[in-house]
Amino acid sequence: MALWTMILRKMASNKWLQLNLWFGLTICVALFSSMPLYSDAILQRTLTKELQEIQHQSGVYPGFMRISTSVSSSVMDEKTTSAISRADQFAASIPERTGIEAMSSYQQRKTHKMKVYGADASDQEKKIQKTTGIFKSLSDMEKRVKLTEGRMPQDRQDGIFEALVTQKFLLSVKRGLGDELLMVSPEADRSxxxxxxVGLIETDPAADPYLPYLTTDEENGFLIPFEQFEREFIEGGKARLTELEWRFALNYEQLTVEKTGQFTKAATDVxxxxxxxLGVEEVNIPATETVASYEGKQKKLDLMMLSLYVPVMMMLAFYIxxxxxxxxxxQKTEIAVLRSRGASRFQIMCIYVLESTLLGISALAVGPILGVWFTKILGASNGFLEFVQRSALEISLSSDAYRIAVIAVSGAIMLILIPAFLASKVSIVSHKQQSARLAHTPFWYKAGIDFLLVGISLYLLYNFNKRQADLKRLALDSELLQMDPLVFLIPALFILGGGLLVLRIYPWLIRIIYVSGKKWWSPPLYSSLVQISRSSGQYLTINVFLIMTVATGIFSANAARTINDNLDSKIQYSVGTDIVITSKWESNALPPVNMASAAQTGSANSEFTEQRRVQYTEPPFTPFEELEGAESVAKVFRKEEARFSAKESGTSGKVELVxxxxxxxxxxxxxxxxxxDYPLNSYLNLIAPNPKAVLISRSLADKAKLEPGDTISVAWDGLNQIPLTVYGIIDYWPSWNPLAVSRDAEGKGTDPFLIVGHLSTIQNRLAIEPYEVxxxxxxxxxxxxxxxxLEQSKVPVTSLRDATQELVRSVNDPFRMAINGVMTLGFVISMLICFFGFLLFWTLTLAGRSLQYGVLRAMGMPFRHIIGMLVxxxxxxxxxxxLIGVMIGNVTSERFVPLFEMSFATTDQVPPFQITYQLSDYLQVYGIIGSMLIIGLTVISFRLSRTRIAEALRLGEE
Known part of the structure; x- marks a missing residue:
């Protein structure tokens, strides 16, 4: 008890320092715990939304699963019956295998087709009757069909089958309810x-909203009780089975990111x-592809977030x-006294371990809750220091969050104990000797840590640039937004090393300023220059804090802005406008022919291989022009398989014609x-007067050795080529990708070619074919x-690309949100740490120089001069x-932001990756830093104004 009393008294005597330390530990816990919380919440929300998109696009419940198999055996022997029984047992285990509850499920059985006619049919009617039907069964039949007339069938034992039928089927056999029908098997036994x-049925969607039974799927059949079907056809073998089917509606809301691997494995096992x-199977699980894409995504997101947190983690470690x-x-004097009175280093370290553990436990109590708030910030981020109103993430504290939080606290406690361990080996004599000596040179200064950090970062930068050049040269792809942790670690090392390097030089600059004007400096400025030049090491901590905060903030702002701008530009460029629509065109094209089956039947002749021109009928364009809300509408014809020829160079080949x-x-x-080289409209104005004028890509100009004024001929599909005149050479064009798909080891590859001409010329002199709107x-x-x-106008849309929707999906991408959120959150945390560190440093500095200020005031120096000294x-x-942080931040952005280009797909990075700077980001950084300095200076000035001269002098006498 005495030990705890001593620890609590020690902490109370340094309550403000302890509070700052606890603040750093709490932020550390919140930061680390937010990583699994965010990855769980955002990936879960994205997964659920993508599953819901399946229902929106295909009209199928996201948890839908259909398993269908034919029965190849013509005889229902014991082996086949046993195989069906095992298949039923396996199907029943599917929900357990996926780890998801089944909201609904049913199974169907079907026999082979048989001829159907009335029992009282004449011989003539039997000959002309062409109707066929099957026996089928449905589990829970009574709950799934809507009875419109008649009654439900009964399981009879007298050899007669009572069945439900559709109105269409009953009309085809020309009989009514209650009339006896005969089904004759086409098999050899002629059963x-x-x-x-006994009843007419139709689909009842209300009976099962998740998995409705559609009577229109197989209208020509008799639906009999499931138990009777099992007894007569599976166990009794009275007719050959052709199809077995199981359907499930799994509760997709229970599908968590952790269960994606289990779900994918279950789908593979099925x-x-x-x-x-049993025969030819058909397994339809629409969610499989979506779910499979999430396997391993959480680990990648956690790794990326860890790399994003590197700069702020370095600041947190420094702060702690x-x-x-x-x-x-x-407390060094106290530690030295304890050592001189016989306390061992182990006993002293135990005191600090208990003290640190107490702080760590209190941080664990608050940190994860703060981590939930951090996670909400991440989910609401839309850019650097930009937030939008999104639906709140569903966040719940998990064991993973607490486990990571405990690891973070343990590491922080080890960091806290380092100064205590170093101090515990100093005796009272050694402590007094060290106190009497002048401040020694910092370790980083003697060891050249600044040079080492800058050198390592520049070396890694060189390797990354080389790798990036190889990716461009070979046109290789790198998966979208899969960040290498070093991409964020290297800039942090460069910022720290660069800051220390400048601080190595800065004291010499202060001395030069002092010496150059010491005869003219005012007393406050003179005193400040003397103080800084003689005690430059005293300001090292706060300077490093400010440099890292400002430089990291500017780098984060530029990096986030660059990533967002390039992703948005990429989408807008690839679409070319807001919405691109392709409508249905009428034509005389033949229906598609299966060439393999045609060859087997001997019909693969010139009729199928003959090339013929397809004539298209252009649909009305008026519905598009009359769209309310459309500022402008344009026809854009694209022919990717056109051919060109240039007589001057004798070059020909494929080209995309627009x-x-x-x-x-x-x-x-x-x-x-x-x-x-010029704005887009300048090129359009260039070719507008001449209907034969065209623009060509630079790749085509280099390949065919063409220049403005040369002639190039173009056509496709056997049409006669038409001569066109080159008016301009372009490098890019809306929606056209000028990059090669792939290159060989020597960097050689086929570059795409482009010709842009007048639509009227192409339609009048070549052919009218479908175009985009x-x-x-x-x-x-x-x-x-x-x-x-468009729906009201009944425009038959065959394809559509919406840039706005693609931008929304991109903004909501978990990886992009993590980048924006973590950079914003990291900067805000850095600001808080720097603010508290700023106040802590200057408050302690002010307390340590109270005697100096008191003496100056006693000598008659006005208070405004004291404030002038402080300013x-x-x-x-x-x-x-x-200012140094701004300089280093700009240099870091210029050198290291281009590394993010490796995180994008190289073959479709159009427009090219470009660093984006925005004045508002700098103003935000300057505003926050300036507010912090003003608030801190105001607090320090207030504390200084409360200092009493007599107390300061008495303190000096003591």
Missing amino acids: TFRVIP KRYFRGK YMSANLIIDR GINTLEFGNTAWMKNGLM WLKLKDGVSSQEIYTQ SEQMLTSVAAV
């Missing part, structure tokens, strides 16, 4: 079955089990170590500035309004550190 339809077990070191510095109307296209297309929307108009109008000191230290 005959007596059937009495396909493997039914493959050839600084706070612990300040506490130990104030036909446009220059005025409409210029008003509709989106093009990023700076991609071409490009729409540019007015401000404030949603895509849904356009979709509704001068701040300008020469804190403000200078901010």
